[in-house]
Amino acid sequence: MPPVTAIDAGLRRGPFQVGDRVQLTDPKGRMHTITLEAGKEFHTHRGFLRHNDLIGAPDGSTTTNTAGTQYLAIRPLLADYVMSMPRGAAVVYPKDAGQIVTMGDIFPGAVVVEAGVGSGALSMSLLRAVGESGRVLSFERRADFATIAQANARAFFGADHPAWTVTVGDLVESLPSVVGPASVDRVILDMLAPWECLGVVGEALLPGGVLICYVATATQLSRVAEAMRDHGGFTEPHAWESIVRDWHLEGLAVRPQHRMHGHTGFLITSRRLAPGVTPPLRKRRPGKGYVTDLDGEAEWDAEDIGERVPSDKRVRKVARSMGETSRRLP
Structure with missing residues (x-):
């Protein structure tokens, strides 16, 4: 086998080791994610299992707790980690995130700017796509969000990713000092x-560069589309949303699941035109989006679009717990 050189490849291969995250699935499909520590135990209301029984076991093993419940033990994928971090x-x-990486054509070695970072979910997908030869330049207004995102990425990759730079500040103010024109x-x-x-x-x-915006509401979608057209330096924007529906598979009982992953947000994309180039005139231009009290110079906030805003107390608690976890890791 060739030597492992990628930053996180060593954490995705081979037997389970101390510090590895392991996803445990019980016979009812319930999942639990644990971080292996020597001598530690994982308890539920129906027995417990010892971490030592998993350390050294191959990925994709099964283990049984003290009550006789069998668990499938497997390393979580990035998608699993993002949903539980x-x-x-x-x-x-x-x-x-998959749509952004594919439709945005994020390639190895690319220079990618991201704003904002949030909890780091999209950042990790972008880092995977650009590789260690690329650069992901992330901007986040809130220092506490940036701290949590960096801790999440560090826990997933096993180290600070060499392609990632996080700048705390406003994109409009900070970007010109971080990157040059074009x-x-x-x-x-x-x-x-x-x-x-x-x-x-x-x-x-x-x-020819690609711009992708991820917005939550139709009002935001309309506003950013009109702004792209008014700018004059971008191609005609294209917008869409993705809806995912799982299927139940059991013998001949094959049907859609009763619950599905519906609307999460809209994606809108456009390409940068060459300097001095005017986009072709549209044969039929849509009417301007309607004006609301939020248009104009008023600043938007998350509550305006119905987004749940985490309390400062909750964010401080998460940041504190991430710091304690980082200190325990080898």
Whole structure:
């Protein structure tokens, strides 16, 4: 086998080791994620199992607790980790992160700008895509969110990813001092008012570069689409959403699950035009989006669009727990 050189490859292969995250699935499909520690035990209301029984076992093993309940033990995938990791802000769901990586054409070695970081879910997918030869430049207004995101990524990759830089500050103010004109391949904006950033983003993107915005509401979607058209330096925007429905598979009982992953957000994408190029005129231009009290100069906040805002107390608690976890890891 060739030597392991990628930053997280050693954590994804071979027998379970101390410090590995392991996903345990019981016969009813309930999942629990534990971090292996020598001498520690995992307890439920029906018995417990010893971490030592898993340390050294191959990935994809089964183990039985003291009550005779059998568990499947397997390393969690990135999608599993994202859904169970500590959160400060809401995460970009794997179904949307996959769309961003694919439709944004995030390639190895790319220079990618991301704003904001949230809890780091999308950042980890971007880092996986650009590899150690690329760069992900993330911007986050809140220092506590940035701390949680960095701790989550560190726990997943096993170390600070060499391609990742996190800047605490406003994108409009900070981006020009971090990158030069026409030096960025891709920009992903996951923020309340992405239309406010189109000027600096347009300066930073290479001709042909891709801009993707992730927004929660139709009002935001309309506003950013019109701003892209008004800017004049982007191609006609394209918008969509992804809806995922699982299926129940048991013998001949094959049917859609009763619950599904419905609307999480809209994605809208556009390409940067070359300097001085005017986009072709549309044969039929849609009418302007309607104006609300939030349009104009008023600043948007998360509560305006119905987003659940984590309390400062909860964020401090998550950040504190992440710091304690980091100190326990080897």
